[in-house]
Amino acid sequence: MPDIDTIRRSFTSLSRTGADGRPLVFLDGPGGAQVPDVVIDAMADYLRHSNANIDGAFVTSAETTELVDSTRVAAADFLGAKPEEVVFGPNMTTINFNLVHAFCRTLEPGDEIVITALDHDANVSPWLLCAKDHGLVVRTADVREGDLQVEPAALEKVVGPRTKVCAFTLASNAIGTMPAARELADIAHSVGALAWMDCVHYAPHRRIDVRALGADVLLCSPYKFFGPHQGLGFAREELLASWPADRVRPAGELPAGHRFETGTMSHEALAGVQAAIDFVASLGEGADRRTKLDAAFRDIVAYETALTARMLDGLAEVPGMTLYGITDPARAGERTPTFTFTLPGITPRQVCEQLAQRGILGWDGNYYALGIMDRLGLEGRGGATRLGFLRYTTEEEVDRTLEAVGEIARG
DSSP states (O other): OOOHHHHHHTOGGGGOBOTTSSBOEEOBGGGOOOOOHHHHHHHHHHHHHTOOOSSOSSHHHHHHHHHHHHHHHHHHHHHTSOGGGEEEESSHHHHHHHHHHHHHTTOOTTOEEEEETTSOGGGTHHHHHHHHHHTOEEEEEOOOTTTOOOOHHHHHHHOOTTEEEEEEESSOTTTOBOOOHHHHHHHHHHTTOEEEEEOTTTTTTSOOOHHHHTOSEEEEOGGGTTSOSOEEEEEOHHHHHHSOOOOOGGGOOOOGGGGGOOSOOOHHHHHHHHHHHHHHHTTSOOSSHHHHHHHHHHHHHHHHHHHHHHHHHHHTTSTTOEEOSOOOGGGGGGBOSEEEEEBTTBOHHHHHHHHHHTTEEOEEEOTTOHHHHHHTTOTTTTBEEEEEOOTTOOHHHHHHHHHHHHHHHHO
């Protein structure tokens, strides 16, 4: 496996320095990862040499068609799916709106949808809007006090014979909590409902296997795992083939996931998606891409879990801090390395401004996770400060961040 210095040299952006001459510390990853040079080069190379539309009788068009097909294979490897089950789009939210709209057109008034209080709004608002359009009922599974976990028992309380879908996140982009996805999927399936998974925050931190997870639909965003701004979705082939798809007439009939890809796609972004997946695979060893991805994510989990425990130990010493989600370092492997907190007497925005003055980049706000922010009483009050690690974060950066947060807390 490559060491941390080798990994960091893959990212020109990580060498950028702040006003004090020290390298910037990129802890804004939950909002979007930095991009390695191989991804940037792949996108630029496509635009320089192969830019065209698909299915033409000339060389650049043939190269573009091959790029779309090979990226679909790479995406299937990343998701543990079949290429026919892959859906590309401009972003996760747009894909989800399209798929939710298609699915809800197959339901009857009074059918029920279950969401959770933990989710990003991209897996909530599409359901609320379609429920209004189609006369559906929306029920919400609450989180547990303390660690803010969605327990299987909470889902069992709100499912019933008319439940048609259970929509939930695999990892909270706001607080890092990871629900027991397979158990939640099994509950959904026990009442004949689909398991509809938001995998955006999970994707850079854990290996995705749609079959093992029990996913019927799963969506993620390559820009969270070192790629460009693009959306990536999965749904079981028989679902994609049967749902009504909105398409222009000249597009004709297309197989499975292709049916939900409207208009001309960003081919340069697809070049970047494939390069990002191959970059992640390069962090592992194996005979093929899927085996390399398996190994890479074993390494990512081990590395990030150690950093998470180090951060949780340090944050416990910060005076007055309220840290949300799992706080026990012994449970570091049960959460992503995403840390959301508030400090007394200072707003989340002010915390981020003071961190930025020290060359540390973090986020403030609600991160579109309205349910959990409401649940915590933070919505309308500036939300919280959020810092997140990725595979390029170092121990030294963790310690530098802990020192900075401690200074800010002590005034």
